[in-house]
Amino acid sequence: xxxxxxxxxxxxxxxxxxxxxxxxxxxxxxxxxxxxxxxxxxxxxxxxxxxxxxxxxxxxxxxxxxxx
Amino acid sequence: xxxxxxxxxxxxxxxxxxxxxxxxxxxxxxxxxxxxxxxxxxxxxxxxxxxxxxxxxxxxxxxxxxxxxxxxxxxxxxxxxxxxxxxxxxxxxxxxxxxxxxxxxxxxxxxxxxxxxxxxxxxxxxxxxxxxxxxxxxxxxxxxxxxxxxxxxxxxxxxxxxxxxxxxxxxxxxxxxxxxxxxxxxxxxxxxxxxxxxxxxxxxxxxxxxxxxxxxxxxxxxxxxxxxxxxxxxxxxxxxxxxxxxxxxxxxxxxxxxxxxxxxxxxxxxxxxxxxxxxxxxxxxxxxxxxxxxxxxxxxxxxxxxxxxxxxxxxxxxxxxxxxxxxxxxxxxxxxxxxxxxxxxxxxxxxxxx
Amino acid sequence: xxxxxxxxxxxxxxxxxxxxxxxxxxxxxxxxxxxxxxxxxxxxxxxxxxxxxxxxxxxxxxxxxxxxxxxxxxxxxxxxxxxxxxxxxxxxxxxxxxxxxxxxxxxxxxxxxxxxxxxxxxxxxxxxxxxxxxxxxxxxxxxxxxxxxxxxxxxxxxxxxxxxxxxxxxxxxxxxxxxxxxxxxxxxxxxxxxxxxxxxxxxxxxxxxxxxxxxxxxxxxxxxxxxxxxxxxxxxxxxxxxxxxxxxxx
Numbered sequence: 001x002x003x004x005x006x007x008x009x010x011x012x013x014x015x016x017x018x019x020x021x022x023x024x025x026x027x028x029x030x031x032x033x034x035x036x037x038x039x040x041x042x043x044x045x046x047x048x049x050x051x052x053x054x055x056x057x058x059x060x061x062x063x064x065x066x067x068x
Numbered sequence: 069x070x071x072x073x074x075x076x077x078x079x080x081x082x083x084x085x086x087x088x089x090x091x092x093x094x095x096x097x098x099x100x101x102x103x104x105x106x107x108x109x110x111x112x113x114x115x116x117x118x119x120x121x122x123x124x125x126x127x128x129x130x131x132x133x134x135x136x137x138x139x140x141x142x143x144x145x146x147x148x149x150x151x152x153x154x155x156x157x158x159x160x161x162x163x164x165x166x167x168x169x170x171x172x173x174x175x176x177x178x179x180x181x182x183x184x185x186x187x188x189x190x191x192x193x194x195x196x197x198x199x200x201x202x203x204x205x206x207x208x209x210x211x212x213x214x215x216x217x218x219x220x221x222x223x224x225x226x227x228x229x230x231x232x233x234x235x236x237x238x239x240x241x242x243x244x245x246x247x248x249x250x251x252x253x254x255x256x257x258x259x260x261x262x263x264x265x266x267x268x269x270x271x272x273x274x275x276x277x278x279x280x281x282x283x284x285x286x287x288x289x290x291x292x293x294x295x296x297x298x299x300x301x302x303x304x305x306x307x308x309x310x311x312x313x314x315x316x317x318x319x320x321x322x323x324x325x326x327x328x329x330x331x332x333x334x335x336x337x338x339x340x341x342x343x344x345x346x347x348x349x350x351x352x353x354x355x356x357x358x359x360x361x362x363x364x365x366x367x368x369x370x371x372x373x374x375x376x377x378x379x380x381x382x383x384x385x386x387x388x389x390x391x392x393x394x395x396x397x398x399x400x401x402x403x404x405x406x407x408x409x410x411x412x413x414x415x416x417x418x419x420x421x422x
Numbered sequence: 423x424x425x426x427x428x429x430x431x432x433x434x435x436x437x438x439x440x441x442x443x444x445x446x447x448x449x450x451x452x453x454x455x456x457x458x459x460x461x462x463x464x465x466x467x468x469x470x471x472x473x474x475x476x477x478x479x480x481x482x483x484x485x486x487x488x489x490x491x492x493x494x495x496x497x498x499x500x501x502x503x504x505x506x507x508x509x510x511x512x513x514x515x516x517x518x519x520x521x522x523x524x525x526x527x528x529x530x531x532x533x534x535x536x537x538x539x540x541x542x543x544x545x546x547x548x549x550x551x552x553x554x555x556x557x558x559x560x561x562x563x564x565x566x567x568x569x570x571x572x573x574x575x576x577x578x579x580x581x582x583x584x585x586x587x588x589x590x591x592x593x594x595x596x597x598x599x600x601x602x603x604x605x606x607x608x609x610x611x612x613x614x615x616x617x618x619x620x621x622x623x624x625x626x627x628x629x630x631x632x633x634x635x636x637x638x639x640x641x642x643x644x645x646x647x648x649x650x651x652x653x654x655x656x657x658x659x660x661x662x663x664x665x666x667x668x669x670x671x672x
Contacts, residue, residue, distance in 0.1 A: 133489075
């Protein structure tokens, strides 16, 4: 099992994590805006996460913590 | 070693810096200052110090900025055109509250100018050694002995007030030899530097040496705080020599090499019955306003003698609030005025009386 | 479950001012990860440039100095000569290092100055709003090359790693990129090796990191990385251009 924790208010909605994820389970939350006014990234299907941390590696803001 | 040795000005400056605990010198060749750097290149390697000939005066002053940020005593030296290149670094050091010593062995300007002595960088040193609201301490020696004494003093005051200090010498002082007693020197700073960027070793918050403040209110506050320190310096640190001024009616104001010439002229004038005197600023910033103002009490007129087209003269007028006439005599381009020329001008000044 | 990836300790908690998708953020993280893994944050002094990364002094946890534009290598020299046992690095952009700071860069390299330079090449002046940089590509449109960079009048982009690799003082020079996970991991290895080169006292080390500037390239962050791959990497081939540590090892 693996878990991705995205710090919603650190995220700048740049989407680099969304294209890095091999399982394509991250996308910007269209229905949510963070304190900075961005749509933060969010994991749409946590069960499919393999904990590879590709998203965190491509995140320019260290907004993502990965557990496995 | 306080017995007297015959030493060239430039080399005495270097030795004095070493005695003051400076172990990091970053230089660049330029006449008439180069012997200072050459001396450092001989001595520093033998005492575990750093002598580095940088690729430019710009790089050299920034190496000093780095060393000063690390908390050590560091120095660079150059001559007029090289000092122009260093003004950016000087402004950053002032804006980052960094202590360092910069030596200008002045030569004729502007541009490549000449290599003979000059005092035409007075305005640059005292008014705009770099961009922004700032001052640097400016010391003007007029003998090799005084060069030695002022280097140690400059390092101490730079550390005390956390700011750059400049020795404003000239080609004559740098190139001439005089007997000098150098003495032990302080051997280093006794000022703690908790702000230094030398690695927090897990023991403190990280230090940031910086001059960037994008918030205008922050920048204004910091500049104002600095100017409060400058006010204390102006109050406490001004230095000058008064020679035969007690009853003087005609006062010559001159510093550095031109003060030596003026002193001879004043003595000659006295022997011819003219009540002349000399005030010799030793600190150019802070300018010795009080000494000049006091002398204006019973002086009739002032004569400003400089190796330039006249720059310090403005400060003399301001010091006495133009309450007396202030005449000017100067040679520039590298020509040193003669005592006879100065005497002639003293007589002209006193002409009204005779 | 255990944490397998988190923010490195050597980065402070100050949120960065970088634009969304600006890969400065990734490069900051890689440097900080190396400081953590080598356990050197406490004895490291970093020198920040003038440019987008000027406020790096707020982001790295080690002691920092903010340098005049282009002068970081000279400042790092002053620090290293004063504190030879400390680790000293500069973090510079292309304008800082390859335009105004060229002399400082070339001479700290040719002196074999024992410092590490992290050189972020994004082919543009970001902080000032997208002007041509010394690494802007031929025909690249910028605020000051509105008709595309014309090499006849604005000259050719500088390949820094190749240039510095010709200098004997350069001990390690590698160009990397942060456009994809694989390259980010290789970039990390290169940055760590650069620090190790310094710690081993081998001389000047530089890692040139090809980086993106979505805002001033006028692209989305994802498109910017595509543009980087299609345009920057052909002109700036990745790879090791100097490695004295290998030469001596043989």
